[in-house]
Amino acid sequence: MQALPRSHASLVLFSEAFVICAGSVLFRSDTAGRWQICVLHDRMGNVHVLPKGRKDCGESTDEAAVRETYEETGYPCKLLPTRMTTRAPLPHANMLDEPRVVDDAREPFAITLRDLKEKGTKIIWWYLTIISGEREAGTQTDSEDFRPEFFEASDAIKRLTFQDDKDVAQRALTLVESHRTVGHTT
Numbered sequence: 001m002q003a004l005p006r007s008h009a010s011l012v013l014f015s016e017a018f019v020i021c022a023g024s025v026l027f028r029s030d031t032a033g034r035w036q037i038c039v040l041h042d043r044m045g046n047v048h049v050l051p052k053g054r055k056d057c058g059e060s061t062d063e064a065a066v067r068e069t070y071e072e073t074g075y076p077c078k079l080l081p082t083r084m085t086t087r088a089p090l091p092h093a094n095m096l097d098e099p100r101v102v103d104d105a106r107e108p109f110a111i112t113l114r115d116l117k118e119k120g121t122k123i124i125w126w127y128l129t130i131i132s133g134e135r136e137a138g139t140q141t142d143s144e145d146f147r148p149e150f151f152e153a154s155d156a157i158k159r160l161t162f163q164d165d166k167d168v169a170q171r172a173l174t175l176v177e178s179h180r181t182v183g184h185t186t
Contacts, residue, residue, distance in 0.1 A: 017120040022064035022108075023052025024129040025172035026077055028150060035176060037156035037169055038073050040146040047161040050168060051148075052124055061108065061125040069129050071140060073148040076133035079106040083179035109175060110168050126168050128176065153177075 026038040039048050053068035055061060062079060069077050081104040088107050089095040106127070114122040140146060151159060157169045 013121055019116075019120065019122050020055040020061065020064075021052055021122055021124040022055055022061045022068060022127065023050055023124055024065045024069045024077070024127045025050060025169050026069050026073060026075060026129045026131065027080060027153075027172075027176060028131045030150075030152070035153045035173065036150040037153045037173070038075065038148050038150050039156045039159050040072055040148055043145045043147060048159045048165075049161065050165050051146075052126075062106065062127055065108075065125065065127040066129060072144060072146050074135045074137060074139045075131045075148065076136070077129040078132045080128040080130040080176070081106050082128055082175050084109055084175055110171055112164055112168070114164075126172070128172055 028036050028038075030036050038051070040051055041048055051069040051072040053064070053072065055064035056067075059067070066077055066079065069075070083101060083103050084105045084107065085099045085101050086105055086107050087097060087099055088102070088105075090102070108125040108127055110126040112122075112124040112126070114124065116122055135148070150156075153169075153173045157166050157173065160166045160169060
């Protein structure tokens with residue numbers, strides 16, 4: 001049988017042409033109850049970024065986001081459920097593929113597609129996280145030199161070096177401020 005073209009444009013990338021990454025916008029509340037976001041100062045590149053990294057084989061993207069955030073910041077963390085619009089269906093439901101508001105979602109709220117030219121495509125799945133313990137030393141790999149620092153959320157967004165990180169952090173803040181009570185850590 002002859003293959004038919006799709007009605008929508010499709011791009012197929014094989015495993016050697018992409019890398020799957022995951023990261024998060026890590027939140028905590030300050031003593032006055034305002035949201036803060038953790039920003040990493042990459043001292044080697046002298047840039048300010050959000051925590052993210054490559055997914056390990058056999059690991060889910062949400063597990064990778066939590067692990068990478070912990071490794072790069074030293075802060076134990078967990079996914080921060082929030083109300084968000086998503087196209088993900090509810091469990092065990094046959095639903096139309098359309099955006100819907102879901103309460104207590106732990107889904108990725110954004111993806112970044114980064115063109116690495118001859119190295120392929122980096123796909124970054126972004127999650128919301130919140131700290132769940134005190135900072136631990138020695139969690140970074142030998143090739144990392146990050147200094148994590150929490151800033152009031154709008155200041156953190158201004159401090160980020162790259163526009164795509166600013167966009168991700170701004171959407172995360174909008175989600176959290178619109179649908180969460182500060183300090184709520186479920």
